[in-house]
Amino acid sequence: MGPIDALWHLSNLFLSALLLGALAAALAKLLWRRELAGVRWRRLATAAAAAAAAVVLLGLVVFGRDGRMATYAGMVLATAGALWWRGFGPGR
Secondary structure, three states, X not given: OOHHHHHHHHHHHHHHHHHHHHHHHHHHHHHOOOOOOOOOHHHHHHHHHHHHHHHHHHHHHHHOXXXXXXXXXXXXXXXXXXXXXXXXXXXO
């Protein structure tokens, strides 16, 4: 595998985490407009994407491959927890 192939593999590994973090932050800002007015979208999206990326790596280590349904469920839970922490919890 060449360096370009390795770059594509890494980007595809984390693309779902980045998209989930961005989409979840946008939906949270839309649904809780007044409560999250003081929190920047970028801060929410960064925390959510980082949490989802950590779960992707954890799923890769635990299961030996990516794309398992348990990993995706963990990504959703980690994203929700990160959004709560940054938007409503002590990390605000």
